[in-house]
Amino acid sequence: MTTTNTGTTAYTTTDVPVGVQHGHGLASGQKTSAMTNHALEAKAIAKSYVIGGQSRPVLDGIDFHVDPGECVFLAGPSGSGKTTLLSILGLLLTSDSGQLLLKGRRVDGLTEVERTLVRRERIGFVFQRFQLINGLTAEDNVSIPLTMDGMPLREARDRAGALLCRMGLEDHRKALPTSMSPGQCQRVALARAVINEPELILADEPTAALDGKSGQAVMELLHQLTKEFASSTVVVTHDPRIYQYADRICEMENGKFK
Amino acid sequence: MRWNLAYRTLFHDRGKLIAGLVGVIFSVVLVNIQGGLFFGLVNKASMLVDRSNADIWIGHRGMHNVDFAHPIPERYRYTVAGVEGVAEVQPLKLQFVNMALPGGKYQQVLLVGVAESTNLGRAYSIVDGPQDAINRNDAIVLDRCDDDKLDSPQVGELREVNGRRVRVAGKSNGILNFLVTPYVFANYDDAIEIGGSNPLETSYLLVRLAPNADCQRVCRDIRTLLPELDVMTSDQYASLSINHWITRTGLGLSFGAATLLGLLVGLVMVGQTLYAMVLDRVGEYATLRAIGLDERELLSILAFQSALVASIGIAIGMGITIILKTLLSSPKATIEIPLMLYVGCGVLIFAICLFAAGLPYLRVRRIDPHTALQS
Numbered sequence: 007m008t009t010t011n012t013g014t015t016a017y018t019t020t021d022v023p024v025g026v027q028h029g030h031g032l033a034s035g036q037k038t039s040a041m042t043n044h045a046l047e048a049k050a051i052a053k054s055y056v057i058g059g060q061s062r063p064v065l066d067g068i069d070f071h072v073d074p075g076e077c078v079f080l081a082g083p084s085g086s087g088k089t090t091l092l093s094i095l096g097l098l099l100t101s102d103s104g105q106l107l108l109k110g111r112r113v114d115g116l117t118e119v120e121r122t123l124v125r126r127e128r129i130g131f132v133f134q135r136f137q138l139i140n141g142l143t144a145e146d147n148v149s150i151p152l153t154m155d156g157m158p159l160r161e162a163r164d165r166a167g168a169l170l171c172r173m174g175l176e177d178h179r180k181a182l183p184t185s186m187s188p189g190q191c192q193r194v195a196l197a198r199a200v201i202n203e204p205e206l207i208l209a210d211e212p213t214a215a216l217d218g219k220s221g222q223a224v225m226e227l228l229h230q231l232t233k234e235f236a237s238s239t240v241v242v243t244h245d246p247r248i249y250q251y252a253d254r255i256c257e258m259e260n261g262k263f264k
Numbered sequence: 265m266r267w268n269l270a271y272r273t274l275f276h277d278r279g280k281l282i283a284g285l286v287g288v289i290f291s292v293v294l295v296n297i298q299g300g301l302f303f304g305l306v307n308k309a310s311m312l313v314d315r316s317n318a319d320i321w322i323g324h325r326g327m328h329n330v331d332f333a334h335p336i337p338e339r340y341r342y343t344v345a346g347v348e349g350v351a352e353v354q355p356l357k358l359q360f361v362n363m364a365l366p367g368g369k370y371q372q373v374l375l376v377g378v379a380e381s382t383n384l385g386r387a388y389s390i391v392d393g394p395q396d397a398i399n400r401n402d403a404i405v406l407d408r409c410d411d412d413k414l415d416s417p418q419v420g421e422l423r424e425v426n427g428r429r430v431r432v433a434g435k436s437n438g439i440l441n442f443l444v445t446p447y448v449f450a451n452y453d454d455a456i457e458i459g460g461s462n463p464l465e466t467s468y469l470l471v472r473l474a475p476n477a478d479c480q481r482v483c484r485d486i487r488t489l490l491p492e493l494d495v496m497t498s499d500q501y502a503s504l505s506i507n508h509w510i511t512r513t514g515l516g517l518s519f520g521a522a523t524l525l526g527l528l529v530g531l532v533m534v535g536q537t538l539y540a541m542v543l544d545r546v547g548e549y550a551t552l553r554a555i556g557l558d559e560r561e562l563l564s565i566l567a568f569q570s571a572l573v574a575s576i577g578i579a580i581g582m583g584i585t586i587i588l589k590t591l592l593s594s595p596k597a598t599i600e601i602p603l604m605l606y607v608g609c610g611v612l613i614f615a616i617c618l619f620a621a622g623l624p625y626l627r628v629r630r631i632d633p634h635t636a637l638q639s
Contacts, residue, residue: 093634096554098554098632098633098634098636099634118559119558122553122556122557122558123556123558125554125555125556125633126555126556126557127556130555131554131555131636133551133636137547137548137550137551137554137636139269139273139548139551139552140273140276140548141269141272141273141274141275141276141277142268142269142272142273146268146269146272150269150552150555151555151556153266153268154555154556154557154561159268182276198555
């Protein structure tokens, strides 16, 4: 593990939006350039919020990258812009300026439909408060990403069940989220994030709602699964107890890396 | 998966599901019962025509309601009888007269004179007394449902109609006038005599067609021969009589408004329930949006939930309607629900429920997937 500033790399990327293979066109004004090896790359990302009628910068020209299979932690005090950056990296928010490349392809400037498709096919999310669907069993919650891709529900349930068994939740496959402990819920959420082996996993304070032991267990699983699926991972955290799982830690302050 | 997600989340929150179902059930029952009462009521306006056993009604020019007849020459029956395709013609006499009640009060009644030798115009069925009651001298037939208005006359009891003594010879059940005026049936000659009317005039001529006769052609032929009279099939005259009351009394408007209200209540309740369910699940919808469900797919989930609430609610509502109809329908307050009403009501409420999904959809559209990270 190293604690670094992300620094700036010499970029020679191919600026082609992803997601176009499903019939979605290129965003206008996007150009192509040479490929890089980064799984995810953000260049000069800036974002401001208008608060009380005044524009307040949250991210100020951030450069960031994650390599394939790498696990990067974003740390820093509250309000430093970690979650906003994670949202932009996960295509949940659009930046005011800058470029975002996923596997060398431009993904900023995509339409909402295209961004949704990229999230569905290439990104897994782990949320602080698990964000499970309360009406669905653990197995069905984990099945969601598979069935969104068109897999029949029965087959998706089989795969989800197998993954839950691996995660020590064989007795909770049919349990509703309301009947599970926070640690179990986060493991289900983790299973949902990795079930379709996404290229990128984004986790927003995955251990914040868990006790130390459960947090360690969840991080251990996340670490194992991302290594197994060769997924790149970005984790926003305040929790120094889990820093051991990071390949690199980027500390943020006032919308910039330290 | 969307369907699995839709129905599992719908059934997970049973309280809200029940609230939505109550809305749909209420709408279905209200619309069907209101509609059934409406049809039951307006059908009374044509009861005399519907049960007359006649194929064609002939009356004065501009006839518009079976109860309000003007005299026509009775001799025209022979002209009509000569038309090809006519098997039988009988006169029918209608006249408003007064019946003296035992307490000294009077009740206006509509005296209906029907020919003795036929069932043409004989709209009643005897349920109390001899079947040939009307053929007896000075006999009248009353309806059980009018007992309250006529001070409970018994079979065999003497009454005075238009100052002439008559005997209650039999009673029918369920021949009610659209007006508050009871029908009193008598044989044709007695009716002329009781009413003191001109025997050369009658109110209607009723025609029974010969087998395989073309009703429209016979009507045309009669019109050619008697251009000063109106000639209609029984169905036409029944519709005309019903429309007279619907349009002239505003009955259709008031029943229609009440029915519309029922639909609106259903729409609001289903829309509100689905909206409340969405509000409760904004976080879940944001999560689904974040992990890749698009707007169209979310709309399909809402539409499926609406369709499910509608289908279950309509099925339960129809069941309750049938039970209520069986329990509550009586000759006085007849609930007549034609199949068309059941089907139309079901389709309409189903469509309204789908439309109601639009309300929560407006909220879902505004859900920012980014909020999944903030909740």
